[in-house]
Amino acid sequence: MGKRVLGIKSKPSLFTKNDKSDLERISNLNNIIKHFNAAEAQLASAPIWITNVGIESPRGVLTFEELRQNVIALFEVVRITFVEIPSEAESLVKSKGV
Numbered sequence: 686m687g688k689r690v691l692g693i694k695s696k697p698s699l700f701t702k703n704d705k706s707d708l709e710r711i712s713n714l715n716n717i718i719k720h721f722n723a724a725e726a727q728l729a730s731a732p733i734w735i736t737n738v739g740i741e742s743p744r745g746v747l748t749f750e751e752l753r754q755n756v757i758a759l760f761e762v763v764r765i766t767f768v769e770i771p772s773e774a775e776s777l778v779k780s781k782g783v
Contacts (some may be wrong), residue, residue: 707751
């Protein structure tokens with residue numbers, strides 16, 4: 686409740702809605718697959734499909750290069766979070782003699 690009072694979003698977003706960024710298109714593909722139901726399966730065999738260019742849906746295309754760049758960026762975030770930060774914290778603790 687405190688966040689609402691302060692006007693802070695409770696769920697941060699990596700993109701602005703309708704900005705057509707690669708992150709929004711990844712999110713759209715995820716939602717299409719996540720909410721694909723039996724009624725839609727009667728109309729189409731698959732909600733998304735793989736082409737020579739990338740992954741496509743009725744809402745748009747995500748190229749393999751865009752997907753590659755996002756996987757590399759995500760890998761870097763994970764590396765910093767789980768390798769670099771703990772290593773720096775350990776070095777700091779050792780240097781202070783704690």
